[in-house]
Structure formats: structure tokens, C-alpha cells
Amino acid sequence: MTQHEQELQLQAYVDGGLTQAESDRISRWIEKDPGARAVVDGLRRVRELMEVGEVEVSVPVNRAFYWSKIQEGISSGTTSRVANREPVRGSFWLRILVPAFGLAVLALMLRLWVSVPEEAETMARYFHEIDGPLAEENAMTFHSEAAAMTVVWVDSRGFGSP
Amino acid sequence: MTKRSDYPEMSEEGLVEASRQGDVEAFEELVARHRDKIYARAYSMMRNEDQAVEMSQAAWIKGWQRLAQFSGNSSFATWLTRIAINLCLDELRKQKRNRAESIDALSERSGGVDWFLPTYEVNPTERLERGELRQRIDRALGQLSVEHRTVLILHAFEELEYKEIATRMKCSIGTVMSRLFYARRKIAVLLNGLKLEEYR
Structure with missing residues (x-):
């Protein structure tokens, strides 16, 4: 056993951390060994000194200021505790449904975007020159669905004729 | 309410x-x-x-x-x-x-240092005397390394056993015992008003 190991045994003896048999053995040892006795006495006196206690210190800030930070921490902690206590139910389905909903929205937007030219085309179909059966008669037909009318213009002289 | x-x-x-x-x-x-x-x-x-x-x-x-x-x-x-x-x-x-801490060579060197013991006579009825002694103990504690001071505080003031201190400090019981021993020896030297250099 090294010297330091012996010192630690003596300390355990002073602190009451040994079995009765070990304690008896140390008692016999310190009776014979003045060096061991000095270590034990030293340890005991430091123990007694420490029992005098600690310096009395007070919080160096006023009560309201000290409490305010605690209150702030409690408030934010309470919020998170509530969130933890009630976990989001059906999160499995949400993980599937949320992207699906996103895709649906995207598809709808695409559909709207695509439908705009279609509508324009439809409108164009309503507002355009129609080559009617009188074409060879130099006639032009204009049809408007919105105005619910058809105008046929016939030029007996023929287009392009002088 | x-x-x-x-x-x-x-x-x-x-x-x-x-x-x-x-x-x-x-x-x-x-x-x-x-x-x-x-x-x-x-x-x-x-x-x-x-x-x-x-x-x-x-x-x-x-x-x-x-x-x-x-x-x-x-x-x-x-x-x-x-x-x-x-x-x-x-x-x-x-x-x-975050810091490079150097171990106090004297405080963890085994042997060769006598126990220079403080000779205060504490009278519990005299508050001032007790207060002064506490101040000296506190100053001495302030001169210990963080590890030594912590072990001493937990053992002497919180009255925790070696095992519980070891658990809290995440070290072995042997380390706790060793730190406590050196902390006490250093406190004994410091409270006797002796300069450490004299005992190197």
C-alpha cells in the first residue's frame, strides 16, 4: 500500500466510512504510529473548522429583478411543456396528407394556368372571321357569341377587284 | 382562491x-x-x-x-x-x-507536507468571531482548484457521501477521496497563514 493509499484510509476512518473491523484496525495503527496520528488529527481539525459554516451571502440584485428572469423562464417553459404534453395526434397521416394537399394545390394552379390560354382560344373562336359558304361570293361573316349576333358582309364586286 | x-x-x-x-x-x-x-x-x-x-x-x-x-x-x-x-x-x-487548467503540483503531491493546523478557538456565541472565521475559510476555499473546492463543499457543507459526490462529479470514488484529502490539507496550510512556497 502506498503512502497516499494509507492517507486515504485514514481519511475514510475520520469520515466514518469504514467497517467496524477496519476502523478497529486503524485505531490500533494510529496508537503506534505518530505520523498516522498527526494525519488523523489534522483531518479532524479541518472537519471541525468547516463545521463553522460558510459566509452568509445574499443575492446581489433586488427581489423583483431576480424574480423577473425566473418568471420569464417559467413562462416560456410552460408553453413548451404544454406543447410536449399534447403531442400532435395522427402525425403519421399528416405526414402523408400534407404533401398530398400540397401536390393538389400545385395541380390546381397548373390547371388554372393551362386553362387561361384555352379560354383565350375559346374567346378567339368566338371573335374571329368565319369563312362562310359565300366565300367565293366575296362575303365575310362575323359572329359574336357575347353579343349574340352574326354579321355577314357581302361584296358583290369581289375582293381585291379594282 | x-x-x-x-x-x-x-x-x-x-x-x-x-x-x-x-x-x-x-x-x-x-x-x-x-x-x-x-x-x-x-x-x-x-x-x-x-x-x-x-x-x-x-x-x-x-x-x-x-x-x-x-x-x-x-x-x-x-x-x-x-x-x-x-x-x-x-x-x-x-x-x-475551454481553459487549460494546470494542476496544482503541491496540492496533489503525496507526502512531505506536515499538517500545519489552525489554532482558532471558536466561540459560537460570538457572531463576529465566527463571521471572521467564515471569511477566512471562504478566502481559503477561493484559493483551491475548482475540483478540490467542489469536493470539499459537497462533502463538508452539503454532507454528501463519497459515492454521491463521485456520481455528481462524474468521477471515481477514489478520485473523490484523493481530491478531498488534498483539499483538506491545502485548507489546513492556508488557514494557518503559511505560504505554499515554503513547503515545496
């Missing part, structure tokens, strides 16, 4: 129970009653006022969050002090990682 003016008259158990039910004002009264004690422990470990205020406040917040775990086996103040100690130990570990 409890009126604010009633809290100072309430028992500690009553305040703890009310706090458990979410009564923040009851908890504020607990803080008012024990804040100095919690701060004092934090200060003794951190040796810095700002850090001690911060650590003690963090302990109160954690205490509030863990009120359901308070079994009542110890007093509320003791329970909260343990929380403060753990927070301080965590913080000290963080700080240690």
Missing part, C-alpha cells in the same frame, strides 16, 4: 403544492424564502456573482419544471440546492473544456 397577501403565512408544503398546481405566485414566495441559500451555494461553487445569479435563477426555473418529481424526502430547499449544484457542475465542466 389564495390571496397574494396569504402566501407569506403559508407553510412550505402548502406553497409547494400550490406551485405544483401551477400557482406562480406561490412559487414566487418559495423563491423569496430560499433565494439567498440557493444563490450562496451557486456562489461558493462559481466564485463569480453574475454566474451565481444566473445559475441560481436557472435552478429555480428547472425546479418549477420538475416540481412533479419532488418527493418530499428532503426539504424543498435541499432539493433545489441539489439542482443548483448539478447546474453549476455542468457549467464548470463547460468552462474547464
